[in-house]
Amino acid sequence: MATAGSSIRVKHSIPIDILDDLCSRFIINLPESERGDLVRICFQMELAHWFYLDYYCTDEVHNLHPCGIRDFAQHIFQHVPALREHLTNLDSVLEKWREYKQTVPTYGAILLDQELTHVLLVQSYWTKASWGFPKGKVNEGEEPWKCAAREVLEETGFDISKHISKNDYIEAIIHDQIVRLYIIGYIPRDTNFQPRTRNEIKACEWFPLADLPSNKKDMTPKVKMGVSPNAFFMVLPFVKRMRRWVAERNPKGRRTRHKSLGDLDLNKSKGKISQGLQNEITDYQQQNPVNPTPKYNSNPKHQPHPSTSKNTNGSARKERRNPKRQLFTPQNTQSANFSPVRKEQTPTQEPEEELFVAPSWANFKFDMQAILNCLN
CATH class of the missing domain: 3.90.79.10 (Nucleoside Triphosphate Pyrophosphohydrolase)
Incomplete structure (x- = not known):
């Protein structure tokens, strides 16, 4: 495509219908007060250039070749009648626009x-x-x-x-x-x-x-x-x-940390236990002396000992306790929040080991080593 009044030639040919679309999208509809501002025109031309590269040049139907901003500007300034008079000074126009763009x-x-x-x-x-x-x-x-x-x-x-x-x-x-x-x-x-x-x-x-x-x-x-x-x-x-x-x-x-029962029993100030929990501990300790070497149970309610379970016929059978499941160990329960519970025995039952249950879960801690053993 030859330019008017200049020997400049456009290297990459852009179809007229595509130039019409680009100019109608980005340039022709500018307000009259801005049509004479070449810097403003160059900003709109840049938007048209992005659009041309991103959509027309990647469309297999049109199969167009990408071009630089200067070659694209030659097409636009030649295609729009009001811009043709500036085509001979295109390099100067683009330079002023680049200087302005970098500072604003x-x-x-x-x-x-x-x-x-x-x-x-x-x-x-x-x-x-x-x-x-x-x-x-x-x-x-x-x-x-x-x-x-x-x-x-x-x-x-x-x-x-x-x-x-x-x-x-x-x-x-x-x-x-x-x-x-x-x-x-x-x-x-x-x-x-x-x-x-x-x-x-x-x-x-x-x-x-x-x-x-x-x-x-x-x-x-x-x-x-x-x-x-x-x-x-x-x-x-x-x-x-x-x-x-x-x-x-x-x-x-977002992933959120759910409060444990121990968190719910703690006061907001400095982690002190609640008055209700303290009363519970005091009453229980007065009724039941603490055994220094008890066994422990992870269930806060009085449930059957895990060493026995019932089969489908309702008869009790012995099961081997798995020491790997013992997550509540003595070093994790040396706290006033944990108290021993002695289960009642009947003459027909074998003596059961003393169990340790927690009336509340305040200051609850896991035995990390026991957890890792479970994964082995």
Whole structure:
């Protein structure tokens, strides 16, 4: 393709219908006040270039070859009539844009609902059928978190300044530009979002986080929502880290330490046992003197000794006790919370060993060696 008024030629040919689609998505619909800003045009052209590489060049139907940003810019500036006059100065335009991009980061926010299952995305007027996060360029001397709050307020009408945590964000460098998104969780899904800027944001919608694509070939959004994964190409670099952030904070997905019965009997202050437990221990010790060499039973209730069990005919039979199952040993029960219990014997029964049971499980400890022996 030859350029107007220049000997520059484009190395990689892009079909006209694809150029029409890219320009209509990212450039032609820009507000009139921004169409004359070549730096702004270059940012939109960069989005078009990402889209071209990620979707058209990976589509086996089109079978197109990737190209660099300069070659792509030649196609765009040649295709759009209003940009053709700048084609001869294309290298200068791109250089100014790169200098500006490296010095001006972009800040915004990721808004999640109360269940941390849905994320708020916005759709711009000039990025047709594409969704992204509310974000924008920082002003000179502006704090990053203040820039994010300002951009979110402008694009959604929602004030995050009271919810934002300055150290809770996801940051990425995308094509030499810093993009930082502060994560705001637990926003009611019935919040009324009203963009404050005209002709910039077309829609604000909640999307299931689980249905967003994790890579450019992930067809989950097409199957679950009927939306092409191409529509989320600006969201894609942050999806995996969003899910990781949610997994670390969502109570449904966290492993929790369950309280033992001993924990329930302990007071919150310095681990002292409760008064009810202390009374229980005192009363029992007054009625039953402690035998210094008792045997122990892991069952807190008075159940039959494990050395005997009943078969299907109801007759009692002797079973060999397995010493590997003895998890409650003397060194683990030298505490006032454990007291001996002497079982009553009948003349027809063989003498049973004295058992040791715990009226409560306070200060409960396992014999680690006994547990390891069980696994052998």
